[in-house]
Each structure stands twice: as C-alpha cells, then as structure tokens.
Amino acid sequence: MSESESEFKVWESIPVGDDLGSLNYVLTEQMVSDYRRVVDNPHAAYPTIAARHPANLFYRKYASVMRVPNMGHEAEYFNPPVAGKRITISGRIADKYIRRGSAYLVVEATAVDDDGRLIERSKLVGLAREVGKQAAHDNISKKWGT
Amino acid sequence: MMAQQLAVGDRLEPVTREVTNDKMIEFEKCVWDRGRNSHSDINAAKADGISRTIASGQNQMAFLHELLEVNLRDGWVYGGKISVRYIHPVYSGDRLTANGRVTEVLEQDGKPRVVLQVWCENQEGRKTSAGTVEAGQPSPRRSWLDTPGSHAQ
Numbered sequence: 617m618s619e620s621e622s623e624f625k626v627w628e629s630i631p632v633g634d635d636l637g638s639l640n641y642v643l644t645e646q647m648v649s650d651y652r653r654v655v656d657n658p659h660a661a662y663p664t665i666a667a668r669h670p671a672n673l674f675y676r677k678y679a680s681v682m683r684v685p686n687m688g689h690e691a692e693y694f695n696p697p698v699a700g701k702r703i704t705i706s707g708r709i710a711d712k713y714i715r716r717g718s719a720y721l722v723v724e725a726t727a728v729d730d731d732g733r734l735i736e737r738s739k740l741v742g743l744a745r746e747v748g749k750q751a752a753h754d755n756i757s758k759k760w761g762t
Numbered sequence: 763m764m765a766q767q768l769a770v771g772d773r774l775e776p777v778t779r780e781v782t783n784d785k786m787i788e789f790e791k792c793v794w795d796r797g798r799n800s801h802s803d804i805n806a807a808k809a810d811g812i813s814r815t816i817a818s819g820q821n822q823m824a825f826l827h828e829l830l831e832v833n834l835r836d837g838w839v840y841g842g843k844i845s846v847r848y849i850h851p852v853y854s855g856d857r858l859t860a861n862g863r864v865t866e867v868l869e870q871d872g873k874p875r876v877v878l879q880v881w882c883e884n885q886e887g888r889k890t891s892a893g894t895v896e897a898g899q900p901s902p903r904r905s906w907l908d909t910p911g912s913h914a915q
Contacts, residue, residue, distance in 0.1 A: 641794070650792040654785055655824040661831055661839045661906045665824050666793040685800075685810075686819040688847040688893075696839055696906040741847070 626681050627712065627719040627744045636673040636707035636723070645699045661696040662736065664703070669725035670740035673707035684721050684742025691738035701729040710739055719744040765835070765900035768876050774833040774862035779825050783854035786817050789824075817852040822860075822882050822891045829860035829880065830895060836905050837876075837898030846880065846893030857885040862895065874899045 643663065651663035674684060697703060704727070711722035721742045727735040790802040800807040801818040826846065830838035852858060859882065866877035876899055881892040 643793070647793045650788075654788045654792050655821075655828070656779055657824070657828045657831070659831065659904065659907060660824070660827065662827060663793050665820050665827060666789060668794065668796070668820060672794060672796075683810075686848065688845070689819060689823055690843075690845040692841075692843045693839060694841065696909070698909055 624714070624719050624744075626746045627721065630678070630682070630709055630712065630721065632709050632712055634709040636677055636709070636725075638704055638706040639673060639676065640702055640704040641667075642702050643697050643699055648699045662693060664697055664727060664736060668740070669705040669727055669736075670707055670723040670738055671742075673705060673725055674721075674723045674740070674742075679747075681747050682721075683745045683747060684723065684740065685745065686740055687720070687743045688741035689738065690741070691736055693736045694734045697727070697729060697735050701731065703727050703729050703735065712744075765837075765902045767874070767899050768864045768867065770864050770867055772864045774829055774878070776859050776861050777825060777829045777832060778857060778859040779828075781817050781821070781852055781854060781856045781858060783815070786815060786821065786854055789818065789821050812851075814853065817854075817856075819846075819848040819891070822846075822848065822852060822858065825858055825860040825882055826880055826891070826895075829862055830897065831904075833862065834876075834897050834900045836901035836903045838895075839904075839906050840898070842895065842897040844880070844893060844895045846891050848891045850884070850888055850890040852882075852884065852890050856890075858882045858890065865894075867899075 648663050651666050652658050652660045705725050707723060707725040710724035713720055721744050723740045726737045729735060787802040790796050798806045800810045800812060801815055804815055807815045830842060862878045862880045864876050864878050868875050875896060878895045880895050882890045884890055
C-alpha cells in the first residue's frame with residue numbers, strides 16, 4: 617500500500633450515503649438574540665448558521681477518527697427558524713472525492729421544525745483529516761500560509 | 763410596492779463587518795457550543811497545525827447572509843441557494859466586506875430569479891471566500907420579522 621493510500625484509509629471506509637442519524641434541539645429566544653448580537657445583524661433570519669448542523673451530525677459519529685475542517689458550504693434556505701420551536705436535523709454523507717491529492721467529504725444535513733416546516737438543507741465540504749495525522753492541516757497551512 | 767429589480771451587472775450594496783477575537787470566540791459558543799477549537803483557542807489551533815486562530819467559514823457565511831437579507835429580503839430568505847468556498851483565512855482584526863454582482867436574470871417556474879457572484883474580501887482587497895447565489899428578485903418584504911417568535915427589533 618502506498619503512503620497516500622494509507623493516508624486515506626479512514627476516509628475510504630466512510631461510504632457515500634452513510635446515514636448520520638438525527639439530533640434535535642430547541643432554538644431558544646436567547647440563542648436567536650445571541651447570534652444576532654455576535655454577527656452584528658439585528659434582523660438575521662438564520663441563526664442556525666452557527667449551529668453547523670452537518671458538522672455536529674458528522675462528529676457525533678466520527679469525531680474519534682476523522683476531522684473535516686470547513687473548506688466550503690452549499691445550502692438552500694426555505695423558511696427561517698422560529699424561536700421556541702424544536703428543530704430536528706438529519707444527515708448523511710452526500711459525496712466524497714480526492715482533488716489535488718487531498719481527500720474531501722461532503723456532509724449533508726436537513727433541518728425541519730416540529731411543525732414540519734423545512735428550514736434548510738446544507739452541505740459542509742470538509743477536508744478530511746484522520747485524527748492523529750496532520751496531513752490535512754499541513755495542506756491548509758501550505759495553502760493559506762498560516 | 764415593488765422593489766427595484768436587478769439586472770445583469772448590478773452590484774449589491776456591500777456589507778462591512780469587523781472580526782474581533784471576542785466575537786470569534788462567541789460565535790463558536792452561540793446557538794450550539796462547540797467547545798474550544800481552532801477558531802477560538804490558540805492551543806487548539808496549534809494542535810491543528812496552524813499558528814493562530816482563524817474565523818470559521820460559517821462566520822463569513824453570516825456576513826454573506828446579511829448582504830443578501832439586506833439587498834434581496836424575502837427574495838433570499840425564502841428559497842435562496844448558496845455555494846461558497848473559503849479561500850483565504852480570516853483573522854481577528856480583519857475587516858471583511860461582503861459583495862455581490864448579478865451575473866444572470868432568469869425565470870424559474872414562472873418566477874423571476876437572479877444569479878449572483880458573491881464574495882468576501884478583507885481590508886487588503888484579498889478575497890477570503892467566493893461563490894454563487896441563486897435567489898428571487900429583491901422583495902419589499904421581510905416576512906420573517908413578522909413571524910411570532912422571530913424577535914423583530
């Protein structure tokens with residue numbers, strides 16, 4: 617096995633379509649007001665941006681073996697969440713690929729409130745890094761000069 | 763009342779925000795506390811192989827949302843789509859400006875839509891994120907502020 621193949625061993629073991637299950641939480645008035653204050657936007661419609669639904673679902677299952685620093689994001693927004701409502705998020709591995717020698721995972725999450733309103737569907741494009749290996753962040757450091 | 767409709771080449775009114783260390787830390791805690799990480803803690807950043815904390819990509823996403831909420835209102839908030847890549851790190855002390863330019867006007871299911879290039883750039887004019895948006899034409903309404911529990915201010 618080549619060095620690059622072994623570097624992607626965990627990434628290879630995560631199948632596209634893998635079910636990440638679901639989580640739920642109540643979006644409180646305090647959460648909404650905290651978000652709006654932190655981002656300096658008193659009318660922000662989607663405080664769920666800070667909840668990082670795809671990442672939270674992914675790490676619940678894979679935190680011990682894989683990190684996915686956020687290289688990009690794709691999302692569609694349907695209805696802003698309402699304070700006081702319970703939000704249920706469910707997720708899956710939507711895609712994975714290797715580009716320029718780096719492995720990526722695309723993690724999708726869908727958020728629905730307890731009235732059945734579809735809130736958003738978002739995808740995290742993560743640079744896959746096996747826990748205990750620095751490869752991915754070395755790439756980030758080289759790319760960004762940090 | 764009709765909001766002014768956008769045409770190809772139009773620029774959105776930009777939104778500029780300061781990124782501070784305190785706000786980077788708070789952003790990691792609000793709505794869903796993610797604990798210490800490379801966005802909020804220097805030791806966690808070093809453990810991840812980077813020399814200083816960087817603002818999370820979602821922090822830039824928040825600025826892009828404000829750009830689109832201010833300029834498109836309901837046209838963005840109900841049915842908007844975005845795809846962005848984070849291409850340069852954002853640090854405490856940076857001053858980010860979110861921008862948008864219309865590249866296409868189209869009709870989808872009988873409704874007018876616009877396609878935009880969007881990006882954030884720092885105080886040196888360097889792009890930190892870039893992508894595309896598809897949304898409705900600007901609306902005069904901000905309906906999400908009328909919803910009970912939305913906490914209009």
